[in-house]
Amino acid sequence: MTDFRICYRRKPALSALFPAKPEPSALHGGMAASRTLLPAKAGLSGSAPGNATVSVFLRWAAVASAFIRMAWRQAISLTFLVSLLAGPTLAEESEDATIVVTGDKRPRPVSESITRTEVVNRKQIEEQGSRNLSDVLRSQPGIEVREGIRGQEIRMQGLDPEYVLILIDGNRVTGRIDGAIDLSRIKAEEIERIEIIKGPASALYGSEAMAGVINIITRRTDSPFFAQAEMQYGSGRDIHFGTGNESHASVALGINRESFSNMFIAGWHRSDGYDLNPETEQKKQARILGRLLPGFEDDDIPSTEDQTGSAFRDLNVSDRFRYSIQENWTVDGSLSYRYLDQEIVDFSPPRAVLDRRNETHDAQASVSTRYEWNYPTALSLHYSHARFVDTLNIDQRRSDDLDSEETQEDRTHEFRAQLDYGLGNHVLTGGLEGLIEEYVSPRIEGSGYGYRQRTAGFLQDEWQPFDALFYFTPGVRFEHDSQFGSQALPRLSARWDPARKWTLRFGAGQGYRAPSFKDLYFAFQNPGVGYQVVGNPDLKPEKSNGYNASVDYAATEWLWLSVSGFYNSITNLIDFRRLPGRSDDLTTFQTVNISKAFTRGLESMAEFRFAKNWVAGLGYTFTDTYDKVQEVPLEGRARHRGFYSLSYAPPSGFGFSIRGHIEGHQPFYYEKDALFTFQNRRFEIDTSVVLPALYQNREFTLVDLDPDTPDYGYYLANANHTLDVRMRYKFWEHYEAFAGVDNVFDQYDAVLDPRRPRFIYAGIRMTVETAPTRPLPSEPEPVDGGGDIQLLEEP
Template sequence: MLSSSLRLARPSMAARVALPCARVSALSVLTVAALAAATTAQAQSSANQLDQVVVTATRMPQRLGDVLADFTVITRAEIERQAFGGLADLLVNAGCVEVSRTGGPTSTTSLFLRGADNRHTVLLVDGVRVDSQATGGAAWNTIPLAQIERVEVLKGPASAVYGSDAIGGVIQVFTRRSDGPLRADVGLAAGSQGTVKLEAAVRGGTKTFDHAASLSVERSSGFNATNEKSTFSYVPDRDGYRRANGSLRLGAEVSSGHRLSLVALKNRTDSQYDGSRSKPLVDDHAITNTTAARLAWDAQWSRDLRTELSLGEGRDAYETTPSVYQTETRIRSLALNGSYQLGGGHQLNGLVEHRENRLDNAGLRGGPSSSGTQTGVALGHIARWTPALQTQLHVRADDDSEFGVANTGTAAVGYAVSPNLRLMGSVGTAFRAPTLYQRGSVYGPDLSKPGVAALQPERGQNLELGLRFSQEALSVTATAYRNRITELIVFGQAGACSSEFGCYENVARARLQGLHVDAQYGLGDWQLSASVDAQSPKDVDSGKLLARRSKLFGTLRAQTKLGAFTVGGGVQASGQRYDNASNTTPLAGYAIVNLDAQYALQRDLKLSLNLDNAFNRVYQVANGYNTAPRSVMLGLRWSPAL
């Protein structure tokens, strides 16, 4: 009963396609690789990655080694190894998510984090929430690689920290920045399907002032995204795209311990799609504009007290042409976040946040616009009771202008059995408020009809257990989870609304359970990594797998240095899934191989070569839609000091 949300809030919009990769035999290799890494006895010395500072887990700076959750950090070095696609492709390559898509990298895209639906994962860009109140979920296809410095992925419910939407997890993108000497970064790449990319950035700074700015453009002739099995449309032509984006970051220390920062970005994508079988010569386009801006004041009042006051706005605008459809979501937020060190290993976190959501859409009953507010208050307690025992407790109350108060909480504990092995466990609740479109469109409940009730928030209850082993260059994490989601909103039968085609209603239940294993190992100049997800995302009432989610998927990667060369390769793998909620249209498992190489021509000049889908695997992950064929990209990057 639960399916991936559609980018267009219209029943005629094409279904999305799931992306990742592999034959069941390849998945067996991944599983063996991950378990082998977990039992390897020898490890070479390397930097301790657990010492790096992250912020997404608690909204305050924290050592990665102190995070009591399933957490992934993707660095700039990993980002530069990938030549194709954008944020969604990066997350797939890192083994974090499954993805559905209706064509090339800029076409409508949604994510499945731990099997949760697209609308159940929060996207933040430098702390700014990006979402659509039309159907729910972020425009993942608009975030290009050129803007990204780092990505943090928090898996599991996080509404006690972030409020509405974080049933599946939180993904935060941090744009490029620098506090070192002034540097430029220029990249040029060209490859298959007529793809050309140009990137330019400048960044630098001192303790008192830092700045970074970037621009990038990309265009591609694309490939034929649909085939004869498409139930929506099929036109035998190439479906290309164009995108352009820019970002600006400024930071200044106005006095000792007090810092102001400004972040602004804009992304635009223009994607061709097959709009109608009856009009094969019409050039249909889907255009998405995403903007985000945030002004923040970070203040260190004393050694123990720190606060951050921020004002942010995110916009998501989507339109199609020549068929006319337009929708725009605006989210404004004002937040005061702070932490206080109590001493003895105890820290208190506090948050007050107000968010205003606005939707402009012609399909709304009460007019072309609708709005709503959410005000949240949160408290957190982070403690290290002994060198071995840690706890974290977060509680939050959100007051929604439509349905009232939603209370959420998360409790986590970590215990170090030895210096190299830590056990973790947590329980938590989460919610997702109905979107303004679900509430106020012709498909939303008509409260003037007898017996019709307003939509209620979707609810999640999660339990998970994990372990983390690290010894020098060897790191292994394993997390088992069980997330029950109730009051799921689906597009059901007519009757409760003014539309004869169907209505939104709270009727579905889902159970998301599984095991995630992730391992990294360094052996001399070799870096090995593997991830495996064995999961069972099911509709509780029917017992069927949720559409376009497999029971088993994963990644395997190896990389090494050969003089001035850095070469690597990876496998993306996925088992069988089903194209529909009734599980009557199976899609076979498959695997694709991606290869990459970099050559340092000079210290600041690098040549790169990427070969994706190296064996030109022809596969389908959604009925009626093609995926990218073998693709080659040659790039040159120059990063001089200025």
């Protein structure tokens, strides 16, 4: 991916991208347009008749701006109470020139992005002591990170991980397990920054982008030579077959020459895992004493030996290069490989103990080129290939009955071509994309092989109808899937800057998610429990309509505030339905399009820079979800979530960071029992359901006419408060020693929230970097005396 240097007037308006046609000087009082509205009197003086509409608009905008200021002053006390975590760099003036590529599908400064883009930069990643992507995202507003079947998974705006698209340098991340990407696969040493887009982005990125997009930009260097090494060791809860220890080591080496740069990164990570339900000492002693008795067997005292968090050994190696053929023509490439070996012990009642082992190989390669004419006109071509191979081995102790081994393989080929073209006060962005997916698994019905391809074309228009005030970006994507036919997905983004300190954004769009191979062709039987799960090749894509709006207010140099809201309505949601009767004497569950749901909420943020090197943040998120079919909230979503942070980060010496996260109660489902059921053409009564329901404070139904369709209720549980503390000391210019505690209050629930318990760690980092030969200017200068923004390639 090409990186750019930006040269512009101090704090330019977006209008610099779209030079206006000459107007009568009296319209702007003989001055260039700026974000500050001129008095209406100056706008009317000597104006031509053709400008009457513009003058009316300017008057309306001035009145609206004054009204917003007044409303904000009345509501500012409430905003402080509900203001959210200071995570993104939107408020940092020093980060205004950060070039982002995700929200508008082309490079531009984050402060000028029409689509709201939140950025987590490298400095923040290091200061908070993140070890992988899940640690980075855990404290971001509107994002939840949860323990999944195979690692850490994400929720965004109340939607599950299958509705969030994860990218690395714009490439799709493969290897979803149960619909989720394990966030811990992506290590912190590889990340330069993270760009977060919330709300439906399928019009730009296709399937899976219903809730938003997370784009991980990998590291590069602007220095002639860069080297960094880090070692870390920590320990958590003891387990009866290990110590609970964990270690991490990584190295990064980079060079940057006149026409070539390269960054090599390698990391090794290992852990003994953790256990939230360790076997008690009393049971261990009883088993030891029992062996002294004649005829005693260990199975006479059932073992509860199991493990909550997997032990793992994890290797990651990556290399990224850039070659400048000409000043305006670059070629970028990347190679990466990850190896993950996970082991966990499962206890399967009544007596089976299973050793599970997963070996994962994850490889990716990409190459792209970008050629620029006069900015913003540019052509980009891209190809990437990814391969994910996961082997699961199950070994039952003292028996072979449950032994098994199966391998799933996920392969993708992705092609992209994009043209950006400036035309007056428009920037047109159009492109073509192709995606080939192959999936191999013994759980795929029939041959165990799935194949599909997608082709798509997209077009968007960045239009500035009114100078320095309003920015309007409609777009549409046409996508054809070999399984489901064609989709047309519209999108609209808008930005209005009524005054220098205010930014208002709005976005609306349609999203969709194509059913996965598992949804379509899954075939799995569990005779021991008496059920089977089958896919449904007649499924339709899930669809959504989403709306997002935000208001950012840079009150002072030390205070930044933001409030945003969202609403998502989803139809054709894929869920499991129990089929009537039994097949092969098994209860059968099949995927069907039966569910409808909505999510809506409010996110607010505040960032305080009350002294040099000090940053504090407060915040609140409200999320309301509803399953329209079951008439219950979506499971596991807290309506109320709060955040707070405090950091002191001088360039040398002592520093620290504190991050806290408070969650309210979350709904969890249970299946209601029925007093009367209609089976075999007659009513049956079960009086035993009444007393347990009353004792557990749960609902039951009087009559159930359809036993194959469960009726669900919910209970509230798992309110929690987590706190992470990290301290560091920088010395001898190149060294940093650090120590910290994650989950200080040891908050977890072994069933509902099996997160890692309290974890204590310490480590050291060494960084050697030579000064860039062409440092970025601290105060950008005008280019050719004009006000246009120009992006220049950094060789």
